[in-house]
Amino acid sequence: MDENMHILKQGIVIAIDGPAGTGKSSVTRLLAERLGFIHIDTGALYRAIAYLAHGQNDGNNVLEPKASQLAKTAHLEFKLNPKLVPVNRIFANGSDVTDFIRTPLISMLASQVSSYSQVRAALLGLQRRLGCQGNSILEGRDIGTVIFPDADLKFFLTASSFERARRRFLELKENGGDAPPLSELKKQIQKRDLQDSSRAVAPLKKAQDALTVNTTKMTLDEVVSTLENRIKKYFSKSTCK
Secondary structure, X not given: OOHHHOOHHHOOEEEEEOOOOOOHHHHXXXXXXXXXXXXXXXXXXXXXXXXXXXXXXXXXXXXXXXXXXXHHHOOEEEEEOOOOOOOEEEEEOOEEOHHHOOOHHHHHHHHHHOXXXXXXXXXXXXXXXXXXOOOEEEEEOOHHHHHOOOOOEXXXXXXXXXXXXXXXXXXXXXXXXXOOOHHHHHHHHHHHHHHHHHOOOOOOOXXXXXXXXXXXXXXXXXXXXXXXXXXXXXXXXXXXX
């Protein structure tokens, strides 16, 4: 364990990993609300960097030097707002960017940005500090393998690419955005899966000790209840009698 990990056991840390569209954000948010845990959406950090970088570039490509510089200098923080969904909103350099980082373009750029080793190195300490503020649930793609390999509990959510495309389509429609055809969204998701799982640094993969939950045919409440029951079972076994 490196020097940045010594504060892990100051609170319970739960890791939820998985590819895009498996329900990680919604599941983590509801679990955090039910359990009174801190919710850390690590993917939003990379999306925020991608959004900032895209705003400084006329093209749809973000080079590593620019992304790395932003990761090192941008002030990123989460703020709670119970009147808005998601409750945990992300601010970049003082501006709320939550509503601008979920577009298909920013999703693809975030996958690109997250493949850069200097970006990941710059955000590693921040993610660990956020997770060590108290009992926390972190969602991402490398939480259980890189950020918190010693997390108390690890989950890996999966779902079919078609179901994930359908969910993203509905999400875009509900947020009032333009939604590409399902076939196009499915291609985008499959492309991002390949990018995330094949990158050289901290690739998307299931931790050996993570519990896999296939959410394809499950409702949000069913997924949340499944994880909540497992977490409570853990608490029950770890509590001194």
